[in-house]
Amino acid sequence: MHTIFSANDLHDTIRSVFTAQRQHAAQMALTTAAQRIERIRRIGKWVDKHEEAIQQAMYEDFRKPAAEVSLAELMALRSEINYTIQHLGNWMKSHRLPTPTVLIGTKSYIRYEPKGVVLIIAPWNYPFVLAIRPLVSAIAAGNVAIIKPSELTPNTAKLISRMIEELFPVEEVDVFEGDAEVSTALLEMPFNHIFFTGSPAVGRVVMTAAAKQLASVTLELGGKSPAIVDETANIKQSAERLAWGKCVNNGQTCIAPDYVLVHQSVKDNFLQAFRAAVSAMYRGDNKPVVDSDSYARIVNSRHFERLRNLVDEAVAKGAVVSMGGTMDASQNFIEPTILERVTSDMLIMHEEIFGPILPVLTYTDLDEALAVVNERDKPLALYIHSRNRQTIDYIINRTSAGDTVINETLIHFSNSELPFGGVNNSGFGKSNGFFSFQEFSNHRGIMQRDFGTMKFIYPPYTDTVRKL
Numbered sequence: 001m002h003t004i005f006s007a008n009d010l011h012d013t014i015r016s017v018f019t020a021q022r023q024h025a026a027q028m029a030l031t032t033a034a035q036r037i038e039r040i041r042r043i044g045k046w047v048d049k050h051e052e053a054i055q056q057a058m059y060e061d062f063r064k065p066a067a068e069v070s071l072a073e074l075m076a077l078r079s080e081i082n083y084t085i086q087h088l089g090n091w092m093k094s095h096r097l098p099t100p101t102v103l104i105g106t107k108s109y110i111r112y113e114p115k116g117v118v119l120i121i122a123p124w125n126y127p128f129v130l131a132i133r134p135l136v137s138a139i140a141a142g143n144v145a146i147i148k149p150s151e152l153t154p155n156t157a158k159l160i161s162r163m164i165e166e167l168f169p170v171e172e173v174d175v176f177e178g179d180a181e182v183s184t185a186l187l188e189m190p191f192n193h194i195f196f197t198g199s200p201a202v203g204r205v206v207m208t209a210a211a212k213q214l215a216s217v218t219l220e221l222g223g224k225s226p227a228i229v230d231e232t233a234n235i236k237q238s239a240e241r242l243a244w245g246k247c248v249n250n251g252q253t254c255i256a257p258d259y260v261l262v263h264q265s266v267k268d269n270f271l272q273a274f275r276a277a278v279s280a281m282y283r284g285d286n287k288p289v290v291d292s293d294s295y296a297r298i299v300n301s302r303h304f305e306r307l308r309n310l311v312d313e314a315v316a317k318g319a320v321v322s323m324g325g326t327m328d329a330s331q332n333f334i335e336p337t338i339l340e341r342v343t344s345d346m347l348i349m350h351e352e353i354f355g356p357i358l359p360v361l362t363y364t365d366l367d368e369a370l371a372v373v374n375e376r377d378k379p380l381a382l383y384i385h386s387r388n389r390q391t392i393d394y395i396i397n398r399t400s401a402g403d404t405v406i407n408e409t410l411i412h413f414s415n416s417e418l419p420f421g422g423v424n425n426s427g428f429g430k431s432n433g434f435f436s437f438q439e440f441s442n443h444r445g446i447m448q449r450d451f452g453t454m455k456f457i458y459p460p461y462t463d464t465v466r467k468l
Ligand code: NAD
Pocket: 121, 122, 123, 124, 125, 126, 130, 148, 149, 150, 151, 178, 179, 180, 183, 184, 197, 198, 199, 200, 201, 202, 203, 205, 206, 219, 220, 221, 222, 223, 253, 254, 255, 352, 354, 380, 421, 422, 427
């Protein structure tokens, strides 16, 4: 943990850690798969040993229920660790490539080499997994790394510092806690790669800073992820899955369904099933949701006020709260809330909601629904709930999204085989498994000649070459 007293201290400390890491990077690059796996196992063991402390830190940060920490953070981390351990030996091997006839006598292959010193900037909403999962991939690819956790979840940030301090020397992995000032100071260093998870607005700042150093970037951003529910969907199941996806972590999930476009003919059924799903999850014995210990809180009063304003503004313009709506500023509590009669001039249809508020819009012609999706930035996730294969393909062919999930929500993040990430405004570069390993690697092309010479390419050129 760094003790920093002034801006000068901050810059000096960052520079000295960065220099130490840059010197150590060459040694890390030479590590074998077994040596990297040993480091990754260290992380896994620490997590197993300190699961309660991790849960406690996030409870203190925003009352994240312990079970949600285990399910949504640690399960996803453990599966990525196991997957990486299982496949790393293979990923690190040189990959042979085909040779065109004209280059006969040569062989070509890709060797994944570490990028070097990498910076991982993490958000607050899944503050542990979104800092440590990229670290697993960075180590797998043979890099040294600095992590900058979010200042909005200070207890988790402290725990991450402690964990890294116990597991790694500073020249291999280090943590700088703090806010945008610390991030900005870090971004002045010539990192070889920056892996940023956060908002599109800060993503732009990060990419601008990276451009100055020509550092490569992975941007895992956010935005409005729509869900389309058509008239053939299994309404009960869809409502349950979307209700869970909207309410888990109190709606503060980058891939939470942001708004729903439901076919007019099934809207009433959908709303009824959504209400029932919320009650089943959070209203045992008919108690109010605020008493549920399975329901997290909005991370701070700034975000609470932002969400309250979104609802107030929508209602002032004619939207109707048709479920929930209860808010308690003293504990940053917002009940799962449905807004109907939402129109595109309302702020809630422009910014990422990031809270348990669901605008439900209706359509009768699928193209109208697709127009609503397509007039916005390309989403991180698009959810399609339908039992009609043609409709599903129609939607996929006429939209673009980082990932698309059919008849489910959120769980695609946990499949290490699937590329996870956005497109344009929702980010670029993909994470999970081999995709993360690739993000943290330079795909070095190597060609070797074993026999033959292409004398014909040397001057003086002959007619044969001129006609090639
Ligand atoms: P944020 O962009 O405000 O902050 C992310 C990180 O950037 C934090 O560590 C913060 O300290 C740092 N930061 C803030 N201002 C900065 C600046 N000016 N310069 C440099 N660094 C700065 O995001 P957040 O509020 O922590 O997280 C919510 C956002 O993250 C949402 O948009 C959500 O969709 C997105 N998100 C995306 C993913 C994904 O995998 N694609 C996952 C989780 C969250």
